[in-house]
Amino acid sequence: MTRALTVSIDAMGGEAGPGAVVSALLKTIQRHSDVQFILHGDEAQLKPLLARQPKLKDRALVRHAPGKVSMEDKPSHVLRRGKDTSMWHTIQTLKSGDADVAISAGNTGALMAVSMFGLGIIDGISRPAIAVIFPTLKGQCIVLDVGANVTASEEQLVDFAVMGEAFAHAVFGLARPTVGILNVGAEEQKGNDGVRAAAQILRDSNLPMAFHGFVEGDDIAKGTVDVVVTDGFTGNIALKTAEGTAKLVGSYLRQALKRSLLSKLGAVIASGALQTLRRKLDPRTQNGGVFLGLNGIVVKAHGSADAVGFASAVDTAIDMARADINARISTDRSAIAAESAGAKVGEL
Amino acid sequence: MTRALTVSIDAMGGEAGPGAVVSALLKTIQRHSDVQFILHGDEAQLKPLLARQPKLKDRALVRHAPGKVSMEDKPSHVLRRGKDTSMWHTIQTLKSGDADVAISAGNTGALMAVSMFGLGIIDGISRPAIAVIFPTLKGQCIVLDVGANVTASEEQLVDFAVMGEAFAHAVFGLARPTVGILNVGAEEQKGNDGVRAAAQILRDSNLPMAFHGFVEGDDIAKGTVDVVVTDGFTGNIALKTAEGTAKLVGSYLRQALKRSLLSKLGAVIASGALQTLRRKLDPRTQNGGVFLGLNGIVVKAHGSADAVGFASAVDTAIDMARADINARISTDRSAIAAESAGAKVGEL
Numbered sequence: 001m002t003r004a005l006t007v008s009i010d011a012m013g014g015e016a017g018p019g020a021v022v023s024a025l026l027k028t029i030q031r032h033s034d035v036q037f038i039l040h041g042d043e044a045q046l047k048p049l050l051a052r053q054p055k056l057k058d059r060a061l062v063r064h065a066p067g068k069v070s071m072e073d074k075p076s077h078v079l080r081r082g083k084d085t086s087m088w089h090t091i092q093t094l095k096s097g098d099a100d101v102a103i104s105a106g107n108t109g110a111l112m113a114v115s116m117f118g119l120g121i122i123d124g125i126s127r128p129a130i131a132v133i134f135p136t137l138k139g140q141c142i143v144l145d146v147g148a149n150v151t152a153s154e155e156q157l158v159d160f161a162v163m164g165e166a167f168a169h170a171v172f173g174l175a176r177p178t179v180g181i182l183n184v185g186a187e188e189q190k191g192n193d194g195v196r197a198a199a200q201i202l203r204d205s206n207l208p209m210a211f212h213g214f215v216e217g218d219d220i221a222k223g224t225v226d227v228v229v230t231d232g233f234t235g236n237i238a239l240k241t242a243e244g245t246a247k248l249v250g251s252y253l254r255q256a257l258k259r260s261l262l263s264k265l266g267a268v269i270a271s272g273a274l275q276t277l278r279r280k281l282d283p284r285t286q287n288g289g290v291f292l293g294l295n296g297i298v299v300k301a302h303g304s305a306d307a308v309g310f311a312s313a314v315d316t317a318i319d320m321a322r323a324d325i326n327a328r329i330s331t332d333r334s335a336i337a338a339e340s341a342g343a344k345v346g347e348l
Numbered sequence: 349m350t351r352a353l354t355v356s357i358d359a360m361g362g363e364a365g366p367g368a369v370v371s372a373l374l375k376t377i378q379r380h381s382d383v384q385f386i387l388h389g390d391e392a393q394l395k396p397l398l399a400r401q402p403k404l405k406d407r408a409l410v411r412h413a414p415g416k417v418s419m420e421d422k423p424s425h426v427l428r429r430g431k432d433t434s435m436w437h438t439i440q441t442l443k444s445g446d447a448d449v450a451i452s453a454g455n456t457g458a459l460m461a462v463s464m465f466g467l468g469i470i471d472g473i474s475r476p477a478i479a480v481i482f483p484t485l486k487g488q489c490i491v492l493d494v495g496a497n498v499t500a501s502e503e504q505l506v507d508f509a510v511m512g513e514a515f516a517h518a519v520f521g522l523a524r525p526t527v528g529i530l531n532v533g534a535e536e537q538k539g540n541d542g543v544r545a546a547a548q549i550l551r552d553s554n555l556p557m558a559f560h561g562f563v564e565g566d567d568i569a570k571g572t573v574d575v576v577v578t579d580g581f582t583g584n585i586a587l588k589t590a591e592g593t594a595k596l597v598g599s600y601l602r603q604a605l606k607r608s609l610l611s612k613l614g615a616v617i618a619s620g621a622l623q624t625l626r627r628k629l630d631p632r633t634q635n636g637g638v639f640l641g642l643n644g645i646v647v648k649a650h651g652s653a654d655a656v657g658f659a660s661a662v663d664t665a666i667d668m669a670r671a672d673i674n675a676r677i678s679t680d681r682s683a684i685a686a687e688s689a690g691a692k693v694g695e696l
Contacts, residue, residue, distance in 0.1 A: 184584040217588025221596040236532040238589040240565025245593040248569040256621035266618025273604040273611035
């Protein structure tokens with residue numbers, strides 16, 4: 001690869017529009033001097049935006065896409081009729097090898113469908129997963145799957161562990177991430193057949209991860225492990241329950257601080273600190289989700305991401321591309337398959 | 349029933365010990381003039397505690413139980429060897445009809461096993477469930493199951509809806525509670541087969557509830573519905589994820605307020621308000637869990653409940669007994685069974 005690391009960007013996907021995307025890229029080039037961009041979308045909007053940013057001139061290319069996927073479009077509709085959209089073009093540019101990673105803040109279901117159709121799944125992985133980065137008492141952890149699948153077999157949970165471990169390696173720089181499977185208790189006999197079987201496979205495996213065993217819901221925020229593995233049904237509900245709870249606590253705090261003149265005064269004096277807290281709880285500053293298990297790296301920025309949020313998602317994408325995450329996933333998955341085949345021979 | 353409403357109490361169950369239980373009952377008698385108690389446990393500890401409280405003298409009876417279930421005891425062990433424990437006696441007193449409701453702050457798994465063994469399941473209900481009351485932006489909602497079962501069929505989800513609706517009627521006084529099934533999206537086609545089939549049965553039913561359809565994880569804290577129905581695996585993880593998130597936000601808040609002299613000053617001035625917030629997020633002030641679906645009302649106070657928390661759990665127990673919750677569950681379950689039978693006849 002002689003060209004610089006290239007990010008394929010759906011410039012029309014998010015609620016904040018292409019202006020926020022361009023502002024995000026100005027942040028990105030401050031942090032990464034050797035990255036370039038291909039922006040897909042309406043060139044009548046994009047070209048004037050870029051023309052005003054001389055720093056991006058030599059590093060960002062516009063490719064015109066007349067269509068746009070809306071948040072309401074069904075994935076099946078986009079697959080049939082969405083070939084002219086900025087989202088479709090974004091993924092095709094990754095598929096063709098013109099880019100190393102793709103990013104969109106658009107409709108999650110459509111992006112997953114277009115990505116699966118365009119890129120296909122890594123050999124040996126049964127289904128892709130969506131991973132997110134959660135804040136914890138210790139820093140951050142990865143949770144997956146948070147919604148690509150509504151059920152997960154033991155083999156899929158093992159796939160998710162492999163993909164999560166590779167993601168933790170890529171974005172946290174950990175040589176040997178700790179991995180736990182989400183369950184209703186930490187003891188080995190707890191939970192359903194799927195989680196117990198997956199835990200047994202991971203316990204017996206020889207992967208570059210420290211398998212912790214089972215973790216519970218409160219271990220996510222505690223930061224007990226680097227990677228929390230679960231099925232997409234439970235993971236989606238855990239993610240949204242956490243979001244809802246954080247908003248509830250924020251609302252309680254505002255109510256409490258408004259209750260008396262004294263508490264209002266205290267809030268005014270501590271407003272800088274409360275602002276810091278608000279930023280920490282704000283989804284715009286978070287990374288969105290990452291699609292793992294596809295033959296290509298796709299990052300889903302939050303639909304309401306502003307320039308800060310989009311730039312953070314671009315950072316994640318660059319980290320993943322640099323760490324060659326998919327090579328690690330393939331190697332680890334093959335190792336598990338070989339161990340499993342070896343174990344079967346041993347039983348004869 | 350000529351005797352007063354009687355609460356059978358495991359006085360040895362919680363971490364705070366029998367002293368907290370006696371303090372809790374002093375609160376209860378201020379709110380309920382016509383309730384009496386049977387306390388099970390070590391009479392050498394209990395009798396002196398009660399002797400110091402003349403207000404409880406005529407209303408609280410001690411029944412000696414030499415044994416005690418620990419938090420580490422396995423349910424199967426307690427079933428085989430726990431017949432001398434305060435927990436066992438507490439449930440037996442409910443079974444015999446000497447009490448109207450039972451309460452314990454002890455080991456949840458053991459309490460469920462002893463309760464199922466002692467009381468049996470309501471006719472027509474397939475499995476009991478554990479329900480908890482969550483705080484919401486609008487007030488409170490009920491979530492069940494949070495851990496009695498690790499899977500749930502469509503019929504069980506329907507049972508949980510019936511039991512949750514009866515619980516909301518009993519403790520919130522609602523004639524027609526709103527009920528939602530927890531899912532990964534609000535649209536009818538979302539989720540797995542179980543939640544879709546359960547939703548169809550509830551949509552077609554004629555129960556005293558307003559069936560809302562599907563709700564998502566963040567709808568719990570939003571208070572979108574009065575009752576959130578889910579399987580025990582997902583419910584347990586949602587509950588603990590919410591607890592963990594609330595603690596995380598609290599920790600962020602403390603960190604933020606310590607960061608500068610000004611923010612520390614603000615925190616001191618607003619300390620009353622911050623104290624109010626802390627109380628709202630404190631599990632001691634919450635109700636613990638309620639076992640639904642058994643032939644008898646069993647309330648599980650939080651293991652670390654202090655007098656305030658235990659008194660709150662006793663209040664919930666009294667509300668449930670007064671509302672005759674089990675009669676409502678039986679009636680509603682029979683109605684669904686009859687509708688289902690009628691529908692099958694209609695298909696012939």
